[in-house]
Amino acid sequence: MVERYWAEHALLPGGLAAAVAFEIADGVFTAVTPGAPRTGAVLPGVVLPGLANAHSHAFHRALRGRTHGAGGTFWTWRERMYAVAQRLDPDTYLALARATYAEMALAGITAVAEFHYVHHAPGGRPYADPYAMDHALRQAAADAGIRLTLLDTCYLTGGIDAPLSQPQLRFSDGDVDTWAERVAHGPADGVAVHSVRAVPRAALRVVAEVAAGRPLHVHLSEQPAENDACRAAYGLTPTALLAAEGVLGPATTAVHATHLTGADVTALGSSGAGVCFCPTTERDLADGIGPARALHDAGVALSLGSDQHAVIDLFEEARALELHERLLTHERGRFTPAQLHVALHAHAALGRPDAGRLAPGAPADLVAVRTDTPRTAGADPAQIVFAATAADVETVIVDGAVVVQEGRHRLGDVGRLVQDAVAAVTG
Numbered sequence: 377m378v379e380r381y382w383a384e385h386a387l388l389p390g391g392l393a394a395a396v397a398f399e400i401a402d403g404v405f406t407a408v409t410p411g412a413p414r415t416g417a418v419l420p421g422v423v424l425p426g427l428a429n430a431h432s433h434a435f436h437r438a439l440r441g442r443t444h445g446a447g448g449t450f451w452t453w454r455e456r457m458y459a460v461a462q463r464l465d466p467d468t469y470l471a472l473a474r475a476t477y478a479e480m481a482l483a484g485i486t487a488v489a490e491f492h493y494v495h496h497a498p499g500g501r502p503y504a505d506p507y508a509m510d511h512a513l514r515q516a517a518a519d520a521g522i523r524l525t526l527l528d529t530c531y532l533t534g535g536i537d538a539p540l541s542q543p544q545l546r547f548s549d550g551d552v553d554t555w556a557e558r559v560a561h562g563p564a565d566g567v568a569v570h571s572v573r574a575v576p577r578a579a580l581r582v583v584a585e586v587a588a589g590r591p592l593h594v595h596l597s598e599q600p601a602e603n604d605a606c607r608a609a610y611g612l613t614p615t616a617l618l619a620a621e622g623v624l625g626p627a628t629t630a631v632h633a634t635h636l637t638g639a640d641v642t643a644l645g646s647s648g649a650g651v652c653f654c655p656t657t658e659r660d661l662a663d664g665i666g667p668a669r670a671l672h673d674a675g676v677a678l679s680l681g682s683d684q685h686a687v688i689d690l691f692e693e694a695r696a697l698e699l700h701e702r703l704l705t706h707e708r709g710r711f712t713p714a715q716l717h718v719a720l721h722a723h724a725a726l727g728r729p730d731a732g733r734l735a736p737g738a739p740a741d742l743v744a745v746r747t748d749t750p751r752t753a754g755a756d757p758a759q760i761v762f763a764a765t766a767a768d769v770e771t772v773i774v775d776g777a778v779v780v781q782e783g784r785h786r787l788g789d790v791g792r793l794v795q796d797a798v799a800a801v802t803g
Contacts, residue, residue: 377401378399378400378401378406379399379400379401379416379417379776380397380398380399380400380415380416380417381397381398381400381416381417381418381419381742382395382396382397382398382412382414382415382416382417382418382419383395383396383398383418383419383421383422383423383744384421384422385421385422385423385747385757386398386408386410386422386423386424386734386742387422387423387424387425387717387734388408388410388734388735389733389734389735391714391758392422392757392758393410393411394410394411395410395411395412395413395414396408396409396410396412396423396734397409397412397413397415397416398416398423398734398740398742400740400773400776401776402776403739403740403775403776403777404736404737404738404739404740404776405734405735405736405737405738405739405740406736407736408734408735408736419742419744419770419771420744420746420747420748420770420771421744421745421746421747421748421752421757421760421768421770422744422745422747422757422760423734423742423743423744423745424484424717424720424721424734424742424743424744424745424760425721425731425732425733425734425738425741425742425743426484426485426486426487426721426723426731426732426739426741426742426743426772426773426774427483427484427485427486427690427720427721427743428485428486428487428488428679428680428720428721428722428723428725428726428731428732429480429485429487429488429489429680429681429682429690430489430593430629430631430652430679430680430681430722430725430726431489431491431593431629431631431652431654431679431681431682431683432476432480432488432489432490432491432681432682432683432685433490433491433683433684433685434469434472434473434476434477434490434513434516434685435460435461435464435469435472435473435476435494435801436457436460436683436684436685437472437475437476437479437684437685437688437794437798438460438472438797438798438801438802439453439456439457439460439684439686440685440686442456442802443456449662450598450599450661450662450663453661457684458541458543458544459543460801460802461494461543461546461547462498462543462546463800463801463802463803464494464509464801465497466503466508466509466511466512467512468797468800468801469494469509469512469513469516470512470513470515470516471793471796471797471800472797472798472800472801473490473512473513473516473517474515474516474519474520474787474793474797475790475793475794475796475797475798476516476685476688476794476797477516477517477519477520477522477524478519478520478521478785478787478790478793479685479688479790479794480520480522480682480688481520481521481522481772481774481779481780481785482766482769482772482780482783482785482790483688483689483690483766483769484690484691484743484745484766484769484772485522485682485688485690486522486523486731486741486743486772486774486779487522487523487524487525487723487726487728487731487741487774488517488522488523488524488525488726489525489527489566489591489593489629489681489725489726490513490517490524490525490526490527491527491529491568491593491595491631492509492510492513492526492527492528492529492564492568493529493531493547493568493570494509494546494547495509495528495546495547495548495549495558496509496545496546496547496548496549497546498543498545498546499542499545499546500545500546500548500550506558506562507562507563510526510528510562510563510564511563513526514526514563519787520779520785520787521772521774521777521779521785521786522774522779523726523728523731523774523775524565525565525566525591525726525727525728526563526564526565526566527564527565527566527567527568527591527593528555528558528559528562528564528566528567528568529547529567529568529569529570530549530552530555530567530568530569530570530574530575530579530583531544531547531548531570531574531575532548532549532550532551532552532555532574532575532576532579533573533574533575533576534574535573535574535605536572536573536576536605536606536608536609537576537609547570547574551579552575552578552579552582552583553582556582556583556586559586560586565590565591565727566587566590566591566592566593566627566727567583567586567587567590567591567592567593568583568592568593568594569583569592569593569594569595569618569623570594570595571594571595571596571598571602571614572602572606572614572617572618573602573605573606577610577617577621580617580618580621580622580623581621581622581623583623584621584622584623584625587627589627590627590727591627591629591725591726591727592623592625592627592628592629593628593629593630593631593652594618594623594628594629594630594631595631595632596614596615596618596630596631596632596633596651597613597614597615597632597633597634597635597636597640598631598632598634598635598658598663599634599635599663600635602614602635603635613636613637613639613640615630615633615636615637615639615640615643615644616639616640616643618630619643619647624643624644624647624648624649625647625648625649626647626648626649627727628647628648628649628650629649629650629651629652629679629725630644630649630650630651630652631651631652631654631681631683632652632653632654632658632663632666633651633653633666633667633671634658634663634664634665634666635664635666636666636667636671638670641667641670641671641674641676642674644671644674644676645671645674645675645676646674646675649676650676650677650678650679650722650724650725651666651671651676651677651678651679652678652679652680652681652725653666653668653678653679653680653681653693653696653697653719654680654681654682654683654684654693655680655692655693655696655697655700656682656683656686656687656689656692656693656696657681657682657683657684657686659696660684660686661684665700665703665704668697668700668701668710668711669701669705669710669711672711672715677718677722677724677725678697678718678719678722679719679722679724679725680693680694680697680719680720680722681693688766689765689766690720690766691720691761691764691765691766692765692766694716694717694719694720694761695716695761695762697710697711697716697719698710698711698716713758713759713760713761713762716761717761720761721733739774739775740773740774740775740776741773741774741775742771742772742773743769743771743772743773744769744770744771744772745760745764745768745769745770746768746769746770747760749767749768751763751764751765751767751768752764752768767783769783770782770783
C-alpha cells in the first residue's frame with residue numbers, strides 16, 4: 377500500500393524545497409517530489425528527516441529535576457545515578473525506557489543509540505536470561521516506535537587500577553573475555569568502551585576486535601580528572617591511548633570529547649572517528665564546552681545526544697553547538713543552519729548511514745515541525761533549527777508508521793508514563 381503526504385516546505389538533500397510530495401511503501405520513500413501539486417495527507421510547517429539521538433542512558437531520565445538541591449559535582453551526581461541503577465530490574469527498566477523513548481519520539485527523534493551497561497542483577501549476579509535487560513530495551517523501543525541501536529558496553533573497573541564499587545558490580549562481566557563471550561551471543565547492534573577509567577588498556581583492543589566494523593562508542597575526556605588519571609597511568613591522553621590500542625576508526629563515535637589537546641583533535645580527525653556532543657548534559661554536569669568547530673575543521677563528523685536526558689530536545693542540542701561556540705569565540709556563524717542539520721540527522725553514528733534523508737530508497741522517517749507556534753511563527757523555515765523546540769513537533773513517522781500525530785504519541789499520555797516509571801525507581 378502506498379501512503380502519500382504533502383508538505384509546504386521540506387528539507388531535502390539539496391536544501392529546503394517547496395511543495396514536496398512524498399510516497400511511502402514498505403517503510404521506505406519511493407518518491408520525493410518538490411514542486412508537486414497538493415495530494416495526500418498534508419503535513420504542517422516544515423518537514424525534516426528523522427532526528428538521530430546518538431547517545432542515551434535511558435534510565436538517567438529518572439534523575440531529571442532531582443539532583444540540583446545541593447549543587448555538587450559530576451562525581452556526586454554519579455552517586456545519585458548509581459542509586460537509581462540499583463533499583464532497576466527488567467520490568468522497571470522496560471517501563472522507564474519505554475516512557476523515555478516515547479518522550480524522544482514526541483521530540484522528533486526517530487532513532488536512538490542506547491549506551492547500555494546495566495547488564496546484571498544487583499551485586500553482579502547474572503539474570504536467568506543473561507540478556508533480560510537488553511530485551512527490555514528492545515521492547516521499550518518497539519513500543520515507543522523508534523529504532524534502537526543497542527550498544528553493549530564493556531565496564532570492568534571502578535577507575536584506572538581501582539576495584540568496582542558495590543553499585544558498579546551489576547555493570548560488569550568481570551573480565552573482557554567473559555564480556556566478549558556474552559556479547560557474541562546477544563542482541564546488541566554494536567559495542568562500547570565505557571571509558572578509559574572503566575576498561576583497562578589490555579582490554580581495549582579486544583573491545584575493538586569484537587566491534588568488527590559495527591558501531592563502537594566510547595565516553596572520552598568528559599572530565600579533566602579522567603585525563604589526569606590516564607596520563608598518570610599510561611603517559612598518554614585518553615584519545616592517544618584509544619588510538620594506540622586500535623579503538624579509533626570510521627565506526628567509532630567518541631562521546632563528549634570535552635577536554636582535548638590539539639593533538640587529540642588531529643588524531644580524531646585522521647582516524648575517521650566521529651564525535652557526539654551532548655551539550656545540555658555537558659552544561660548540566662558542569663563538564664565544560666568541547667571544541668566543536670575545531671573538530672569539524674579537522675574533518676570529524678559531529679552528532680548529537682541527549683545523554684542523561686536533563687532535556688530531550690535535539691533542536692536545543694544543535695543550537696548549543698553554535699551558541700556555545702559564540703560564547704567561546706565572541707563570533708556568530710561558527711556553524712550554519714545546514715551544518716547543524718547534518719549533526720541533527722547523523723544516523724551514520726548509529727550504524728544507519730541509509731537513514732536521515734528525505735530521498736527515494738531511504739527509510740521513511742520524517743518529522744513535521746509547526747511554523748505557527750509562539751516559538752516558530754515568523755521564522756525562516758531554512759533557519760527553523762534556531763527557533764523550534766521539541767514542543768513544536770506535530771507529526772513523526774518512523775519506517776512509514778505514524779508514531780506521533782497532532783503532537784500526541786500513539787501510546788497516549790506520555791507524561792503519566794514517565795511519572796509512573798520514575799516513581800517506581802525513586803521511591
